[in-house]
Amino acid sequence: MTTPAPVALIARVLLALMFILAGISKLTGLEGTSAYIASAGLPLPAVLALATGLLELIGGIALAVGFHARIAALALALFTLLATVLFHKFWAAPADQAFVQQLMFMKNLAVAGGLLFVFSLGAGPASIDARRTAAA
Numbered sequence: 001m002t003t004p005a006p007v008a009l010i011a012r013v014l015l016a017l018m019f020i021l022a023g024i025s026k027l028t029g030l031e032g033t034s035a036y037i038a039s040a041g042l043p044l045p046a047v048l049a050l051a052t053g054l055l056e057l058i059g060g061i062a063l064a065v066g067f068h069a070r071i072a073a074l075a076l077a078l079f080t081l082l083a084t085v086l087f088h089k090f091w092a093a094p095a096d097q098a099f100v101q102q103l104m105f106m107k108n109l110a111v112a113g114g115l116l117f118v119f120s121l122g123a124g125p126a127s128i129d130a131r132r133t134a135a136a
Helices: 005-028 030-039 045-065 069-087 095-121 128-135
Strands: none
Touching: 005 030, 005 045, 005 069, 005 095, 030 045, 045 069, 069 095
């Protein structure tokens, strides 16, 4: 399957943008992120806040530019699936929050699906990965 370079690039950037912005937000608001993680009962919330912020920022940038895109996409997909199950429990949410939580849950599943596409097919021709392969 061949994907036109501009389409693959736009797709990667659109997927990555959510993670880059979330990573910046987490890293510039570690205290709030840590409190949110603690509210879910997870251990070491400060460490997890820093780790997730770095994963989202670095993984998002790597995905956007197509540098080790398969690894970045897989890491972000696994993170997204885990975060979805831990933080968007629509089945246990109060009735007034269930609809929004279900939307977030389903949105995250779709994002994880897109990331798994990148993992399986690679970054495409307009990427650092493609340049590195061509140079080898």
